[in-house]
Amino acid sequence: MSILDKAKEIGDKVNQSMTSFSSDEVIANTIVKAVEKQEKVNLLLKQKGCNYRVSDIELGMGIPPSVTFGVRRESEHTKEAEVSSPPAPTSQEDAN
Numbered sequence: 766m767s768i769l770d771k772a773k774e775i776g777d778k779v780n781q782s783m784t785s786f787s788s789d790e791v792i793a794n795t796i797v798k799a800v801e802k803q804e805k806v807n808l809l810l811k812q813k814g815c816n817y818r819v820s821d822i823e824l825g826m827g828i829p830p831s832v833t834f835g836v837r838r839e840s841e842h843t844k845e846a847e848v849s850s851p852p853a854p855t856s857q858e859d860a861n
Contacts, residue, residue, distance in 0.1 A: 779828060795824060799832050807836075816840060 803819045810817055821835030 776850065792824070795830075796822075799834075803834065841851070 799822045803822060805822035807818045810819075816839050817836050818839050819834045820837040823833040823835070825833065
């Protein structure tokens with residue numbers, strides 16, 4: 766087998782890998798698995814009393830495909846929620 770034949774064979778394998786990864790069902794399954802992993806890790810972090818949580822998931826369709834998790838401090842989420850939503854009234858008088 767010549768070098769060119771070997772290169773063509775490798776190129777064909779790469780093409781098949783990209784085609785199979787780009788199918789909608791494979792992408793959906795990858796998302797489901799990544800979210801399940803995020804939830805399990807966040808539960809473990811909470812049980813350990815850790816102040817960090819997996820907050821972001823990024824899927825990369827490359828060779829090889831990749832899944833990247835972003836981590837944030839839990840207090841950052843709380844502060845962002847407080848800034849983005851107005852405080853709730855504490856009684857009927859405050860609401861009027």
